[in-house]
Amino acid sequence: xxxxxxxxxxxxxxxVQYSNMLEYRVEIALWAISGxxxxxxLNIWTNNNLNESINISDILLSRYFLCAFFVRQFSVVxxxxxxxxxxxxxxxxxxxxxxxxxxxxxxxxxLAEQITRFPFxxxxxxxxxxxxxxxxxxxxxxILLLSIVSxxxxxxxQFLIQSIIAxxxxxxxxxxSIERLLFxxxxxxxxxxxxxxxxxxxxKSWIYLTPFPYxxxxxxxxxxxxxxxxxxxxxxxxxxxFLLYPLFxxxxxxxxxxxxxxxx
Amino acid sequence: xxxxxxxxxxKKFLHTSLASELEYKANILVDLITAILSxxxxxxxxxxxxxxxxxxxxxxxxxxxxxxxxYTILNGITNTWFNPNLTEIVKHIREGTLDxxxxxxxxxxxxxxxxxLNPSGFLEIMLGFFLLFFCIRINQIxxxxxxxxxxxxxxxxxxxxxYSLWFFISxxxxxxxxxxxxxxxxxxxxxxxxxxxxxxxxxxxxxxxxFIPIAxxxxxxxxxxxxxxxxxxxxxxxxxxxxxxxxxxxxxxxALKFYSSASS
Numbered sequence: 001x002x003x004x005x006x007x008x009x010x011x012x013x014x015x016v017q018y019s020n021m022l023e024y025r026v027e028i029a030l031w032a033i034s035g036x037x038x039x040x041x042l043n044i045w046t047n048n049n050l051n052e053s054i055n056i057s058d059i060l061l062s063r064y065f066l067c068a069f070f071v072r073q074f075s076v077v078x079x080x081x082x083x084x085x086x087x088x089x090x091x092x093x094x095x096x097x098x099x100x101x102x103x104x105x106x107x108x109x110x111l112a113e114q115i116t117r118f119p120f121x122x123x124x125x126x127x128x129x130x131x132x133x134x135x136x137x138x139x140x141x142x143i144l145l146l147s148i149v150s151x152x153x154x155x156x157x158q159f160l161i162q163s164i165i166a167x168x169x170x171x172x173x174x175x176x177s178i179e180r181l182l183f184x185x186x187x188x189x190x191x192x193x194x195x196x197x198x199x200x201x202x203x204k205s206w207i208y209l210t211p212f213p214y215x216x217x218x219x220x221x222x223x224x225x226x227x228x229x230x231x232x233x234x235x236x237x238x239x240x241x242f243l244l245y246p247l248f249x250x251x252x253x254x255x256x257x258x259x260x261x262x263x264x
Numbered sequence: 265x266x267x268x269x270x271x272x273x274x275k276k277f278l279h280t281s282l283a284s285e286l287e288y289k290a291n292i293l294v295d296l297i298t299a300i301l302s303x304x305x306x307x308x309x310x311x312x313x314x315x316x317x318x319x320x321x322x323x324x325x326x327x328x329x330x331x332x333x334x335y336t337i338l339n340g341i342t343n344t345w346f347n348p349n350l351t352e353i354v355k356h357i358r359e360g361t362l363d364x365x366x367x368x369x370x371x372x373x374x375x376x377x378x379x380x381l382n383p384s385g386f387l388e389i390m391l392g393f394f395l396l397f398f399c400i401r402i403n404q405i406x407x408x409x410x411x412x413x414x415x416x417x418x419x420x421x422x423x424x425x426x427y428s429l430w431f432f433i434s435x436x437x438x439x440x441x442x443x444x445x446x447x448x449x450x451x452x453x454x455x456x457x458x459x460x461x462x463x464x465x466x467x468x469x470x471x472x473x474x475f476i477p478i479a480x481x482x483x484x485x486x487x488x489x490x491x492x493x494x495x496x497x498x499x500x501x502x503x504x505x506x507x508x509x510x511x512x513x514x515x516x517x518x519a520l521k522f523y524s525s526a527s528s
Contacts, residue, residue: 026440044313048317198312
C-alpha cells in the first residue's frame, strides 16, 4: 500500500516535470551544446600528441572524452539555483506544507531534464563519430549497464552535495556563490578536462580519497573501456552517498526549523 | 551627446551598485577564493599539458601563462560589467520593465550595459594583472612606449569584441525571451580562450577565428606581449573590434523595433 503510494507520487512528479521540460527543449539543446568542452580538450591532447606520455592511444582517449561528455550530460545538477530562487521568492512555504520533501520535486525535475536531454546528447555523439569514425565502439552489455549505474551514482553524489549547499539558503540568502566555489575543484579534478591518470603523482596520491574522480573519471573510464578498478570505484561512490545522505538529513531538519518564509 | 552628463550618471550608477553589492560582504570573499582557485586550476591543467612536452602549439609554458593572465583579466571584466548587466537585460525584457529604460532621456544601450557592477570581479582583474607582471618578468620583456601602446590597443579591442558578443546574445532576448543557455554556450566557447590558438587542429582554428573570434580575444594580445605579432594581425583585430561594436549597436536599435513590452 505505502510503496504503491510512493510509486504513484514519483510517477506523477516525473510526468509533470517531463512535460514541463519538453516545453524548454530548445534551452536544453543549447545546454547540451554548452557541455562540449571535453571535445576541445581532446583536440588539444591529440593535436599535440600529449597522450603518448600517458600511454593512452588516440582512440581510447577520444572514447574517454566522449564518455566524459556523456557522464557530464547526465550528472549535471542545478538544484541549488532552483532552491535559492524558490526560497527567495517564498515558494518554499507551500512546498513545506505538502507531505513530500521538496527535494523530491527537484530530483524529479533533474531526471525529467535528463530524459529530455538524451536525444540531443545522442545527436552530438553522432556528429562526433562522423568526425572520428575510427573511435566508434560497442561496449558489452554488462559494462554498459554498470557504467549507467555509476553515472547515476555520480549524479546522486552531486545532487546530495548541492542539496546540502542549497539548505544553507536557510541561513544565508546567496548559497549559490558557495556552489560556484565548489564547482572549481569539480571542474579540474573530476577528469572532465584531463583524465585523472595524467595528473602528476603528488595529486594522484590523495585525489582518490576525495569524491571528485568518481564523478566523471571513473564512470567515463568504465564506459570507454579504459583501465579502472570497477568494484573499488563503485564502492567509493556508494560510500560517499552513505556519508552525504545523513548530513543532508541533518542540515535539512535543522534548516526547516530556522525557516522564516521570505517574501510572504 | 553630452559627455559630462553621462559621466555624472555613471558616477551615480557606480554608487548605487557598489552600495547594494557591499551588502553581501561574505559573498565577495567567497568570489575572491573562487577566482584564485579557478586560476590555480587552469595553471594546474596547463602544467599537465606541459609535463611531458616542452611546447604546445609552439608556445612554451612561460609564454602560455601570459594567455592565462589575459584571460583572467578579461574574465574579471566580464564578471564585473558584462555579466551582471546583461543578465539584467533578460529580466527587463521578460518582466516588461524595459519600458522604463526606453522612456528615460538617455541612451538605452548605455543605461543597460553599465547600470550594474559587481565589485568582486575587480579582485579577479587584479589577480590577472599580478600574473601578467610576473610573466613580463620571467619572459624578460622590455617595457617601452610603443609596446605598451600596442598592448593597450589590442586588449581594449578584445574587451570591445567580448562586450559585443555578450550584448549580441542578450539582444536576442527580445525575440527568444529566455537566453540563459545561449550565454552558457558562449561561456563554454570562451573557455578555449585560455589556450593558445595554435594548439587546436586546423578546422577548429578556422572556426574560432572566423565564426566566433575567440582567437582575437586572447591570442593576439599575448603575441603582442611576446613581440611575435605582425602588424596586419593587430590591424585586423582593430577592424574586427570596430565591426563588432558597430553591428552590435545596429542590431540593438533594430531589435528595439520588435520590442512589444510584456503583459500589456
